[in-house]
Amino acid sequence: LNNLNLTKQERFMALYQPQHARLSRFVQTLVWDKEEAKDVVSESILIAFEQLDELKDEAAFLSYLFSIASNLVNKKIRRKKFWGWFDDIAAENRADNSNSEHTLMQHELNRALNKIPQKQREAIVWYEISGLSMEEIAKLQHLSVAGVKTNIHRARKNLSQLLENKEEKHLTQMKGVWYE
């Protein structure tokens, strides 16, 4: 692309377009609040665009973009963990989603993902939902392909436990309580 005499914006768009849906899915899966997810995507795009000149190898654009997004997402998750997960406004923002049958499932997945370690969480979302290859994830996480495979395997195991044993966990939570 460097040889094609493109403007910075055109060059960025050419690199960004194939990753658009992948990035969006990654952020949406991990950041539950739709508005917050939008913010993260926009901010990732802006940072990537602004520092594009510093990117020496255009083949590394995917790693570059997802690293930025990953940092921003993790920052959000850290804050969420500190301030508490339960957020009605976030729930309502999401409830507007037209496909409401999937909304509950997506919410459950989001909650479960936030309970597993960061490396596993990112690996499984990138692989299963964003559709990145093992090699691409290995580059992003600075790991070997075998390491990524292990992370994905562990993530699946943890998620299955969290999502399938939900019933048992909810036993302790079941109460009809009046809030004054």
Added chain:
Amino acid sequence: MSKHLQNYFDAAKQQAPLLTEKEVANLLNAAPKVVVKKRFLNLKRFVFMSTLSVMITAIWLMWNNQNVSTIKPQATINLKQVAPTQPQPNNTNGLIEKPVLNRLQLSQTKPQQVTFDSLNKPQAPNKITNWFEPQNSNSYIEPQEPTREYFNENGELMLTHEELAKLGIMTDGNVLSYENVVDTSSKWIKPIVAEISDTGFYSFKLLVSEKSSKFTHRSINRSEIKLKSKSFWPAVIETKTDRDTSYNVVEYISDRQNTNKIFFNEIKPFCIPVRVEFATQLKHTSYLFWFKAQQSFINELPVKAATLLQPKVDQVDIREYQKILDSYSTLKSWTKLKDMLGEKKIDQLQKNIIKLDKEGYQKLKISKTMNSFKYVNNIYEDQTKRRLIISSKRKQQYIEIGTPKYNITPKDTFIQVVALTTKSFDYSMFFYMNNNALSQSKTLELNTKRFAKECDDLIPIQVTSNMVLWFRPTEYLKNVIKQCNSNQ
């Protein structure tokens, strides 16, 4: 990979992109500067660093002052150190140089007056040399666990004040307090029992003074409190005075009249008793805190006591405990409705239950799958500034009624939910406004009667295969149902 998990991934894959390409292009056109290059020393950092250094110095000085008081007074002073030094001519040529003393030398050579008093007074050690000298080994004594009995003849755990404080039980002068929850606004008026259904966290505060001992049960909003992250709590607090014995079951049991019976027959085997003696000048009271036998609890105990209790913890199945508790919990006890309605009426009501299509549920703000649903609305019956969230996951196992939000504006007043029941009326839950002065059982009775009276006029909407929400027949709801019928 299990199909179950794959379903979740498939659901996540179906999410539409958040921004369109046009929006991205617009974003780039109007790109604001996001990355700010940071200088190493900006004003904010300078202020922060100077404050930090002042704080560190202050802490160091405080620490040093404390050390001074712990060091034994020195009985002698090395007189050589305080003796004035004689100016020595160092000129070998025999010329006498005028002794020039700078300020530093003066301070070093100034002779000190040595009196009898000053010899007996503790001397402050040289602070700078203290940094490099090894610490006096007598100033810190390694805590050793004394050899003592942890259990009395009744098998009750006996702990010291410090060990009790670790569990959150504090005896301070005339007040015994137990807390594992702190109010951010520091406005505790009453001792509190709180249950936050979202996290399953259960916390309470107990305050006993000479004049009164109160155990008040109140549910509070999660945002009001800061949790002290103690994941265990006593199931029961037993008070034994000379006159009487009383039991306060902290767990959420609706059948409060029979709590003593429930406790003795069923809950007790799951608990570990901790004896707390509370003695003031006026009275002597003895409390038993019955903690659930769980790992997080014994982790807070001294090592020896914990190892002695470990077999009991391993033996106890907390899930069994929870099952017992659930059998007495609120939903289970609300079974009178079924008897009140009678079989005929139940049959008739079941026929009236309405199933909506996707659009209909969306219009009523209900998101649902086969076994679970979530309903969010800003009002419930008679109360305009509260938010109601009912969600259920599989076979009525999880129901939460949401937190009050004071900053929300009341909307959606066209949908009014009154109750949640199972199809067979085994379980029910009412959203009428409660009179706080009434007891829970009385409120329940009134609500059940009220519902039984007006259920014919209500509109039952099926939300899961087994659960029904009962709405007031508003125009909005009627329109939604009409539209659904015409679509079908």
